[in-house]
Amino acid sequence: xxxxxxxxxPITCENCNLGKLCIPKGLNRSEVGDLKLLVNRNNIRKKGExxxxxxxxxxxxxxxxxxxxxxxxxxxxxxxxxxDFVLPGELLGFDGFSSDIHNCTAIALxxxxxxxxxxxxxxxxxxxxxxxxxxxxxxxxxxxxRQVRKIMLNRRPAEERVASFLVHVSERLKIRxxxxxxxxxxxxxxxxxxxxxxxxxxxxxxxxxxxALEIIEIKAKQxxxxxxxxxxxxxxx
Amino acid sequence: xxxxxxxxxPITCENCNLGKLCIPKGLNRSEVGDLKLLVNRNNIRKKGExxxxxxxxxxxxxxxxxxxxxxxxxxxxxxxxxxDFVLPGELLGFDGFSSDIHNCTAIALxxxxxxxxxxxxxxxxxxxxxxxxxxxxxxxxxxxxRQVRKIMLNRRPAEERVASFLVHVSERLKIRxxxxxxxxxxxxxxxxxxxxxxxxxxxxxxxxxxxALEIIEIKAKQxxxxxxxxxxxxxxx
DNA sequence: CGACGCTTTGAGGAGATTCAAGACACGTGG
DNA sequence: CCACGTGTCTTGAATCTCCTCAAAGCGTCG
Numbered sequence: 001x002x003x004x005x006x007x008x009x010p011i012t013c014e015n016c017n018l019g020k021l022c023i024p025k026g027l028n029r030s031e032v033g034d035l036k037l038l039v040n041r042n043n044i045r046k047k048g049e050x051x052x053x054x055x056x057x058x059x060x061x062x063x064x065x066x067x068x069x070x071x072x073x074x075x076x077x078x079x080x081x082x083x084d085f086v087l088p089g090e091l092l093g094f095d096g097f098s099s100d101i102h103n104c105t106a107i108a109l110x111x112x113x114x115x116x117x118x119x120x121x122x123x124x125x126x127x128x129x130x131x132x133x134x135x136x137x138x139x140x141x142x143x144x145x146r147q148v149r150k151i152m153l154n155r156r157p158a159e160e161r162v163a164s165f166l167v168h169v170s171e172r173l174k175i176r177x178x179x180x181x182x183x184x185x186x187x188x189x190x191x192x193x194x195x196x197x198x199x200x201x202x203x204x205x206x207x208x209x210x211x212a213l214e215i216i217e218i219k220a221k222q223x224x225x226x227x228x229x230x231x232x233x234x235x236x237x
Numbered sequence: 238x239x240x241x242x243x244x245x246x247p248i249t250c251e252n253c254n255l256g257k258l259c260i261p262k263g264l265n266r267s268e269v270g271d272l273k274l275l276v277n278r279n280n281i282r283k284k285g286e287x288x289x290x291x292x293x294x295x296x297x298x299x300x301x302x303x304x305x306x307x308x309x310x311x312x313x314x315x316x317x318x319x320x321d322f323v324l325p326g327e328l329l330g331f332d333g334f335s336s337d338i339h340n341c342t343a344i345a346l347x348x349x350x351x352x353x354x355x356x357x358x359x360x361x362x363x364x365x366x367x368x369x370x371x372x373x374x375x376x377x378x379x380x381x382x383r384q385v386r387k388i389m390l391n392r393r394p395a396e397e398r399v400a401s402f403l404v405h406v407s408e409r410l411k412i413r414x415x416x417x418x419x420x421x422x423x424x425x426x427x428x429x430x431x432x433x434x435x436x437x438x439x440x441x442x443x444x445x446x447x448x449a450l451e452i453i454e455i456k457a458k459q460x461x462x463x464x465x466x467x468x469x470x471x472x473x474x
Numbered sequence: 475c476g477a478c479g480c481t482t483t484g485a486g487g488a489g490a491t492t493c494a495a496g497a498c499a500c501g502t503g504g
Numbered sequence: 505c506c507a508c509g510t511g512t513c514t515t516g517a518a519t520c521t522c523c524t525c526a527a528a529g530c531g532t533c534g
Binding site: 133138141142148154 | 363370371388390
């Protein structure tokens with residue numbers, strides 16, 4: 001006789017709402033069935049806690065189910081920069097693939113729930129699904145593409161960077177089924193600045209200027225995009 | 238009866254001087270034997286000629302045998318930036334892997350000779366060498382690591398960027414067996430600037446300042462590093 | 475030898491940083 | 505529930521780095 005708990009099916013790769021945005025993208029039904037047996041689910045980190053550390057051995061690919069995180073890199077002088085923000089459904093951990101040592105640190109921006117595909121099981125899984133490495137390769141190269149776009153953007157004036165940042169967060173949330181026009185920025189001005197390569201005061205000035213121009217409404221971290229076209233127009237002719 | 242030409246063995250992956258720096262890295266002897274049958278060798282491009290175009294379909298992985306190239310990216314406003322320079326033995330083409338469309342343009346900086354592994358043969362080869370995609374994945378993630386380092390560097394003052402650029406070219410040439418202290422910069426000041434995100438005048442000023450400080454000797458494109466430690470000290474505490 | 479492109483050098487100005495101080499929000503404990 | 509303290513955010517003013525514009529020097533290649 002099923003009790004209340006049993007009535008709620010546990011979440012696996014087969015019924016996860018991330019669906020085609022996560023690792024299973026590109027795999028067939030039977031492969032997804034295999035995958036779910038290999039993945040550690042329901043890992044939790046609270047705000048500020050580390051998902052993995054730069055310098056630690058690569059332990060596998062991480063898929064964020066909920067919450068957001070930041071990906072930090074440090075140079076040898078201790079300068080820190082936020083390489084990327086990670087939103088639900090996005091993958092993490094490629095920075096450990098080439099040398100088996102992570103060269104970035106991943107930290108939760110708010111409580112996160114993530115799945116973890118351990119590195120040794122990646123090989124096991126790939127043995128039966130030969131195209132799996134191909135899929136990972138595509139994902140990895142996709143990250144590369146995004147880095148290239150970031151480099152292009154970092155050449156532009158601060159105002160364009162902030163406009164582009166807001167639009168891109170909006171787009172990414174939209175893909176994941178969230179509202180594209182109203183959402184909470186889970187990162188601080190400081191963190192946005194570290195990501196865009198500008199001072200936090202500059203971020204603040206530009207965001208408030210956008211508000212004065214009635215392009216956005218911002219209250220603390222709560223953001224409402226009033227005129228996406230204008231925002232877009234700041235960096236796209 | 239062997240004639241003069243036959244006496245000279247054609248260069249294949251098995252006897253190529255790039256050896257373990259190229260695609261064969263990580264493959265066993267028999268796999269390298271297979272690989273040589275799949276690779277198109279001896280492709281030539283002269284200075285300024287295109288190796289592949291942004292927007293064109295992905296046609297495979299390219300390995301530079303000699304000469305150097307630049308990897309360009311364009312944003313939608315037509316702004317151009319040099320994403321990377323490519324030296325002999327380095328691989329090219331990952332920017333086409335994720336979407337099957339190249340999002341960068343590769344152009345020869347001087348006469349180049351390259352090998353080409355067509356995309357359809359990558360799959361054929363991987364069928365017999367299941368770890369091949371794994372190797373490519375590692376290479377690709379390695380590119381990712383380099384992009385991350387580039388992003389960190391682009392936060393630093395212009396002087397540090399130039400110092401770091403010179404050291405890194407030196408290091409890369411050293412790995413390939415060239416002199417690490419004396420070499421020819423195959424790219425213009427303008428191109429260095431585009432790569433580092435600074436104006437070509439700034440590049441020129443900084444390079445000449447390094448010369449005044451007796452850290453380097455520069456005559457047109459010919460460079461001699463006199464004091465690598467000092468150069469290093471500009472960006473590394 | 476002349477023309478063109480690349481490099482150098484100088485002067486002025488724009489954009490972003492830094493420093494400093496005050497406003498606001500949030501969580502804690504009284 | 506309010507007072508308090510800490511951390512985040514905003515705003516202003518001075519400064520600095522680097523860019524832009526301009527012009528001249530140098531090298532190279534037809």
